[in-house]
Amino acid sequence: MTDKSFKIASQFIEALPHSRALGMRLTALEPGAAEITMPYDDRLIGDPETGVIHGGAVSALMDTCGGAAVMSHPDATHGTATIDLRIDYMRAAVPGQAITARAECYHVTRSVAFVRAWAMDDDRDNPVAAATGAFTVERG
Amino acid sequence: MMAPRPRPEPVQVVKQRRDAALKALVDGVPYIRFLGISFERHGDELTALLAYDDKLIGNPILPALHGGAIAAFLEVAAIIELSWSYLWEDIESGKIDPTTVDPQHLPRLPKTIDFTVDYLRSGLPRDAYARARVNRSGRRYASVHVEAWQDNRARLFAQATGHFLMPARTEPAE
Numbered sequence: 001m002t003d004k005s006f007k008i009a010s011q012f013i014e015a016l017p018h019s020r021a022l023g024m025r026l027t028a029l030e031p032g033a034a035e036i037t038m039p040y041d042d043r044l045i046g047d048p049e050t051g052v053i054h055g056g057a058v059s060a061l062m063d064t065c066g067g068a069a070v071m072s073h074p075d076a077t078h079g080t081a082t083i084d085l086r087i088d089y090m091r092a093a094v095p096g097q098a099i100t101a102r103a104e105c106y107h108v109t110r111s112v113a114f115v116r117a118w119a120m121d122d123d124r125d126n127p128v129a130a131a132t133g134a135f136t137v138e139r140g
Numbered sequence: 141m142m143a144p145r146p147r148p149e150p151v152q153v154v155k156q157r158r159d160a161a162l163k164a165l166v167d168g169v170p171y172i173r174f175l176g177i178s179f180e181r182h183g184d185e186l187t188a189l190l191a192y193d194d195k196l197i198g199n200p201i202l203p204a205l206h207g208g209a210i211a212a213f214l215e216v217a218a219i220i221e222l223s224w225s226y227l228w229e230d231i232e233s234g235k236i237d238p239t240t241v242d243p244q245h246l247p248r249l250p251k252t253i254d255f256t257v258d259y260l261r262s263g264l265p266r267d268a269y270a271r272a273r274v275n276r277s278g279r280r281y282a283s284v285h286v287e288a289w290q291d292n293r294a295r296l297f298a299q300a301t302g303h304f305l306m307p308a309r310t311e312p313a314e
Binding site for chain 2: 015016017018019020021022042043044045046047048049053054055056057059060061062063064067079081082083084085086087088089092
């Protein structure tokens with residue numbers, strides 16, 4: 001993927017008010033795949049006793065990353081919406097560490113993109129969460 | 141003749157005890173405050189309220205609420221409903237003294253195992269409501285369904301099902 005399309009996609013994601021409020025940043029983009037990072041932030045804590053980030057914030061990251069992966073696919077450049085998204089929470093993210101999600105379109109039909117995503121903290125080999133979702137494909 | 145039943149507590153005492161426990165449960169979680177979610181209680185029934193804010197928008201062109209904000213709202217509604225269901229029992233049975241329920245002394249919250257959101261229509265830029273139903277609550281696992289709507293209760297814009305790991309129930313310290 002060219003620097004130009006990476007830049008356009010970054011600006012697009014950072015212009016989404018909710019993604020921006022969560023501090024999300026695009027870190028990699030390929031056709032049909034995307035990687036987005038969300039920094040640790042005290043406002044996102046779900047368990048005040050441990051400081052672990054709320055699952056909902058991880059969902060928001062997975063959803064944004066899934067949407068970015070669909071929009072970077074050559075067949076779905078005109079936007080997308082989430083049809084459904086399932087998230088498996090495998091372990092608590094380590095407090096203080098950024099969470100990075102990577103999403104890939106593993107199959108795209110005329111109208112639906114099927115996406116898988118993973119979320120990692122600093123321990124990249126042990127994902128924090130995994131997701132699968134279906135997204136609409138808006139063609140031009 | 142039957143023994144007279146004990147005189148019920150004044151309504152304000154009951155309400156205040158229940159509302160204080162709910163407030164402690166909700167106010168202790170920073171992310172709930174960040175999203176601007178509050179809860180209304182009628183008896184043991186809770187309704188979650190997501191007050192509209194520009195930071196909840198995902199698609200600025202439509203505009204529509206962010207799918208992630210919707211997922212988070214539903215997950216918060218499910219977790220609070222589930223926590224409330226066992227907190228309520230413990231308060232009403234006298235197992236927990238509600239005056240000791242504050243953000244520092246909350247019962248442990250359930251942990252999400254998985255959560256599936258069904259996006260039925262786009263979320264409009266206005267307030268949203270959600271109600272959760274605990275379909276099964278065992279000692280270790282629970283299954284909760286949530287429905288969310290905006291203007292019309294019968295026209296859901298999202299629904300979700302989640303599975304949760306229940307916290308270990310400890311007996312109150314002597």
